[in-house]
Amino acid sequence: FYIYAALGSYLFKDINPFLWENIARSMLTLFRVMTFEDWTDIQYETMEVYPWSWLFYMTFIFLTAFAFLNMVIGIVVNVMDKESRLELQACEQELEQSREQQLNEQIAGLRSEITELKQLIVKQGGHGTSNDAS
Template sequence: MEKSLVLLDLGITVFFAIEIVIRFLASDGPKRFFSNGWNIFDTIIVIGSLIPAGGSAILLARLLRIFRVLRLVSMIPELRMLVNALLKAIPRMGYIALLMFVIFYIYGAIGSMLFANINDFLWGDVSVAMLTLFRVSTFESWTSVMYETMAVYPLSWLYYLSFIFLTAFVFLNMMVGAVLDVMTQETAAMRAEDEAKVDIPASDKPASAADVAELKQQIEELKGLLLQKAG
């Protein structure tokens, strides 16, 4: 069994090595080939797989062999599009996360001032209060935290519900919206790239607004000629 796994690992490594060599030879040169981040990633994985799994490099070799499964991402266009969308959405998500941190800090400061005398373990200072709020935002036994403070401040439920509304609904949807927006752009770009690779006949291309307007004008002219002949 172990020998079969070794042979399978060797076969996969050889297959990936041949595939990367063919892609390199089919490209327009090293500069063009390595201008694609996925090609760099695949090359690193393949070179790492060729390192003998022994000696001081055994840990590195094993790690690269584990990451070899990520080559599926570069081989399947749909997965590659998803990863590209996620990476491009990180800056937008970073700004949303920064705004979330501001909200956490404001609510944490308010909570530490109001509720520290109720439960010092949960609201002792701003940092601990922010951790408590993170627990509230994940809905982990958040009602017990709320009811404890409501025993002293009956209207404190407004504090929790407003915080949950902002973090669990507004900001979460903003995160999803940022990713979906980038995914839409990536899908359109991939579709345009596929259309550029395939020569679509003019008859198969959808009519533009100008074509439709021109066709309507021609129909109106034909109607006018028919009416003149009928008259």
Template sequence: MNFSKIQSFSIRLKTNKIFELFVIGIIVFSALLIGAKTYEIPTSAMSVLKLLDWFITFIFLFEIVIRFIAEENKKLFFTKGWNIFDTLIVIVSLIPIEDSELALVGRLIRIFRVMRMVSFVPELRLLLNSLLRALPQLGYVVLLMFIIFYIYAAIGSSFFAGINSELWGDISISMLTLFRVMTFEDWTDVMYEIMDVHSLSWIYFLSFIFLTTFAFLNMVIGIVVNVLEDEHSKEKEAQDKEEGKLTIEDLSAQINELKKLISNK
């Protein structure tokens, strides 16, 4: 069997839906196996789990090899971040470090094998890519939120420390208390305790909640949704190009070229 036949077989296997579902099932089974190891189980059962763990690792290795052979341009395979991530996870999982000082690292790497679900499911990959793309814009929102937190924490520590030092003793503890208020974790108990001394302190708490929970969190959601829509449109354009369909930009470019030809004539 020559390499071209092996490559064609790899391409058919890679694009086969049954094979994809099989690998996804193995990833889910790997996650369940990791969870099973957190319980106290007999030594014999642990030996079986170790054998299953090696079986899963070799299936992942086989799947990576199939994907690599199916790639027409082998140099482009490791230019994709998810291919690098999957390969590193599989290679490190093959290193026998269970009984060494690096056993904790080995277990941690095996836990991250669950992340391979993201690289296999396009929808999950799209969501994660959108979240990563939104991080620079989210950074400014987080910075502004921190400023609001700091100002309100300084006010709370200055005025409420004498009422409850455990919640308002210094600015760092005050910021933790405000995070509790923002997440609505028994925030009314905090507010009513202060209102017993300062009757108008409800203005402080309500204004903080409106600024953080309602305003800033909605801004975060809006940024993520906008980036997600952009990712969807880019993916659709890429699919249209692969299928030979013309995009709006291509049509407008062709129309402009035709106008130039007509005007030149």
């Protein structure tokens, strides 16, 4: 960005000092070009003096568009990855809680069955109905 601003200031300041007077103003102009805000007006103005100046704008747009696009895509992918991990963690915690609840229910059921079996054994042992042949 800085290199293009310096080059634009050097090449085009005589054509339109308002847009290319110094590097700071050139950077603002290039930002305008990068965001496609009436950039063709700027390009056609410089092409009247330097017909090859379209190369300056096209290379700048391609480089900044690819860099900007990659940055935005990187941010979006990063955010989506982070959200996906958070959702996965939440699902894992929910699954773990569900498993714990099932285990607790199974343990409670087994305890209940053991209690019933103990009561049956005590009843049978108390009546002397054991049919064991010793």
